Amino acid sequence: MWKDWVRPFVRPLPQWSAVGVVPAAPLVTAALRWDGQAVDVTADHTVASLHPLTIASSVDGGARPVLEYRDGASGRLLGRLQLVRDSSLAAGVAPLAFYRVEAGEHRCLAWPLRPWNAWLQNRGMAKHAASNHLNMPPAAAQQLMIAYLCPRPVVLVSVAAEEHRNIFPMDLIGPLERSGLYSLALRSTNVSEPVLRDVRKVALSHVPAAMKGMVYKLAVHHRQPPQDWNGLPLPMRPSREFGIPVVAGALRIQELALVHSQIIGSHTFFLARTISSEDREEAAQLHHTAGFHQAYRRRRHQALPEA
Ligand SMILES: Cc1cc2nc3c(=O)[nH]c(=O)nc-3n(C[C@H](O)[C@H](O)[C@H](O)COP(=O)(O)O)c2cc1C
Structure with a gap:
């Protein structure tokens, strides 16, 4: 004690x-x-x-x-x-x-x-x-x-081009409601950054909290993309409009058309329009919050369930 x-x-x-x-x-x-x-x-x-x-x-x-x-x-x-x-x-x-x-x-x-x-x-x-x-x-x-x-949702971002495929976690994302746009801030050194600027579309898999371990493992793909989709440790399926592989067990899938990008310091800031949004299940979704926020809630017996 x-x-x-x-x-x-x-x-x-x-x-x-x-x-x-x-x-x-x-x-x-x-x-x-x-x-x-x-x-x-x-x-x-x-x-x-x-x-x-x-x-x-x-x-x-x-x-x-x-x-x-x-x-x-x-x-x-x-x-x-x-x-x-x-x-x-x-x-x-x-x-x-x-x-x-x-x-x-x-x-x-x-x-x-x-x-x-x-x-x-x-x-x-x-x-x-x-x-x-x-x-x-x-x-x-x-x-x-x-x-x-x-608390910010953690998603897996899928990108697919002829010679390049990738799926990696992001949490510097979110809507800019009044503009109708959705934003993503991606470190400019990410291996898929030039591909995103070129193909101008991505799919986001909003994942259950229980997938945390898997999601963190996929952070290596920020530097090194996977060889092929079949080698991934989780079942995938094609997204509705773009046909980009997304997580089969995702709670929500969003398809985004990237309409703008600009470099701001360390990151490339992408703006997107939502092409489709598939809400599949209402359940605990993986999020990040500050450790001191969780401590604040814990003191009040309102801690968020740890993923
Ligand atoms: C859960 C999670 C979310 C992440 N979100 C972002 C993000 O939104 N933007 C970004 O540029 N990188 C993001 N990253 C990548 C990390 O900032 C880092 O670049 C990546 O893990 C590679 O780490 P390393 O530079 O130590 O190899 C995320 C990583 C993890 C594990």
Whole structure:
């Protein structure tokens, strides 16, 4: 018992928790606030790049808006990001606003655990810098965790061209509701990035939480595509319109036509129109949230089921 009390003081919380979420009512809401105005952007903001940490939204919140995350049930403030509009960026296909993250804070842990946990996490990241694929400055990594207060679905992205096929996990994805577009932020070094820009279509498999192990294994495909579809460790089937192989046991399949791409720092930001959306089953879907958000919920006996 005493170990449960002592543990947070000697070990950092995990940066991310992989959890199962039934995507019905939002657990956490997001609002953009500026000059006394507030607009709900729960389904209208996305991470466009990690380095520099950039948020995109269809909502123009002026030069210096604040992005606020609140618990969907209690309305309590969980965290906030101070944004600065980057007017040098524009998407062309839609009037999107891009914001650099200038600062951030969360309220999921009480003082002094909050700064202490951040210190422990930052020390861990510095120690494992070589294997840390995020490769972000510690302050930006902390701000990214705040952006994950809204649990983000993890999908498997399938791409198929004559000479190239791939399937890999992504979570820097999501709708920009007011523009009618869907976004994906893919590290520009990903082996399939040039193919995506060329074939301009992908299929997303939204997977059950129970598939976490398999999904993580497929992260190697960010660097090395599989030899053929048949060698994959999970049953596949063709998507409805494009005929791209997707996960047979997926809860939801989306087919996207990529209408725009631009490089923003470390990532290529793709914008897409949804061609088809097949909702097959309502069940716990694999999501990522911040470890401190899961700790907040655990203290209230509302922990999300770990995947
Ligand atoms: C669950 C999961 C989700 C990921 N989502 C994204 C993403 O949205 N965009 C991206 O560029 N890379 C994404 N990645 C890839 C990683 O950032 C990383 O590039 C990949 O795992 C290769 O790691 P390495 O550079 O250590 O070999 C994801 C990886 C995992 C395991």
